[in-house]
Amino acid sequence: MEHDYTSQVVWTGNRGEGTSGYRSYDRTWNIAVPGKAVVPCSNDPLLGGDPAKMNPEDLLLSALSACHMLWYLHFASDAGIVVTAYEDTPVATGDVAAGGAGRFVSATLRPRIKVLPGTDMEKAAALHERIHDVCFIARSVNFPVSYDPAFEIVG
Template structure:
């Protein structure tokens, strides 16, 4: 049986510097991403596209969502399989290729989960659960580029 889940976000541009989009350099790429009562995320474009490096770019958020989804599945699978995780970090990386006409696409994302287990003897079983988490991840199943798990 399949079920649908619906999500709604609001993106609000906050970058009018007084001239609107009168010119390419006349406006800021700043915006806010919000959803319901959650705190807003400050967004911008990547600095390569005149964005603010202190704010989240769509590219950052895409890589982060892949890492989050994998982590949440992995933690769930560990919990139901009796493996106690005591720490988890992931320094995920993504590669986006820009084409001559200014378009582009992600070509890959690599997750680098570093996991601490209460019982290191269960490392092989945990590695198997990484494979299963990758297969189950909603976000990884939704993108049209390779997602690798290096860990």
């Protein structure tokens, strides 16, 4: 079943001269999806972007992590594994060619997951390996994604 996603990207970096020169405009924009909060963005700080704003690389890595998390929680619920907290600090490695073209070459998701006593830890860890087969974002990227989960028993 196909379905569409929509977004509106609006450039906000015109300082009054448009793109009359390479340094005459800001690389800033807003992402607006109907009914949702506007997300102000900028390009990568390595390219002069605003480090306080999300950039495309941040957004892609965050989307990959969030998709993985949502599937993990779903699979855990189905498996009878009670997750009480989930936090991820993913890291991705990028490569920039001499001409400036860049790409991600790998990503590692590093979720820290809290579970209840009595949890089958082997089963909890194995759930991660199933996610790449179903996660919309993971199935859409062309670089390897690995997982380095850590679990904490709470309660």
